[in-house]
Amino acid sequence: MYKMMNNFKTTLLLSGLMGLCLAVGYLLGGQAALLPALVIGAGMNLLAYFFSDKIALATMRAVQIGPNDDPALWQIVQTLAGRAGLPMPRVYISPAPAPNAFATGRNPKHSAVCVTQGLRQMLSRDELEGVIAHELSHIKHRDILISTIAAVIAGAVTWLTYLVFWGGSGRRSNPLVALILMLLAPLAAGLLQMAISRSREFEADRLGAELAGSGRGLAQALQKLDAMSRRIPLPVPDAQSNMFIVAPLTGSDMAKLFMTHPPTNERIERLLRMRR
Incomplete structure (x- = not known):
């Protein structure tokens, strides 16, 4: 059931990206722009599905x-x-000095685990x-595809909105509408990130503790990572913050809109309550 829900969310996100491309195309060029927008949307979907992991690692x-x-x-x-x-x-x-880790890929056969030098x-x-x-729990639950696709789409939301703002012409470039869209872009991206559910972190903590044989090691790691991640910025787009084991400090004021992690203290308390 969990995997089926994630597959449904992935389909919904990709469909939403296509719809967004078509809407932006219509705003910029009317019906004549729908076909190019369809091609762009299809290209973005292929990019999000097959190359989002490579983008995250790069x-x-x-x-x-x-x-x-x-x-x-x-x-x-x-x-x-x-x-x-x-x-x-x-x-x-x-090579990042900020301690963190993430998993990415489109399925368990095409997956990767990445840790920073700071964490190591x-x-x-x-x-x-x-x-x-x-991180392996995220792979097993197939959270990795929806996380990486959500990161790509969140970035695309902002990019397409700015495209409307700067690329519109004629009656479709209503300054008020364009300004509202530009202001709503970070919020829309944040809401998109929230749609992937904070409960996935609790579930990955639970299964991770079972795989490791105890929740104590993960709890201690979370405590260290949370403390150090608040001090050392991790230079990644806010849209990718959902992928990491703890929310990174990106140095951006918009970061709070992209928070998808439950409080670290709550995660630690749950882990410590688990029996070996």
């Missing part, structure tokens, strides 16, 4: 590693993936296992 300047590059990290991912009944995902390390240096083995188990 944004983080992540580098794929093998078993000899970081044997301890690789072994943890391999062991937990086997425990979860998942194929081995690709493993990446980002900060956590103990038990804490790292908790983080990796959490």
Whole structure:
């Protein structure tokens, strides 16, 4: 049921992106622009479905590693993936000093786990296992596709709205309408992010604790990551903040509109209440 719901949400998001492209096309050029808008919408859908993971990894300047590059990290991912009944995902390390992690991809066979250098240096083995188990839980629940697509679409909402503002002509470029659209773009993107549900983090914490054998390591990791992420900015678009294990400090005043994580303290309390 959980996977079916995520598949439905993914279809809904992609359909919404197509509808948005058609609406913007009509605002800019009337009926004559609907066909080009349809082509652009189809292209964006293909980009969101097949390449959203590559976009996310490129944004983080992540580098794929093998078993000899970081044997301890690789072994943890391999062991937990086997425990979860998942194929081995690709493993990446980002040079970012801000401690964080995320999983991405369109399905378990085409998935990746990425940790930052800051996280790799900060956590103990038990804490790292908790983080990796959490990210593998997102892969198992197929949260990764909807998260990465939502990030792409949230960015597209803002881009298309600015296109209306600057690209309109004639009666369709009503300044008041365009201004309202521009002001609503960040809010629309934030609401889109909220649509992917904060409960997925609780569920990933729960399954992650089961995979790791205890919730204590993940709880300790969350406490460290939350504290340090408030101090060290992570230079990623606000639209991608939903993908990370803790909400990153992006340095933008708009970041609060994109918050999709439940309070970290609540997540930690739930984990500590779980029995081994």
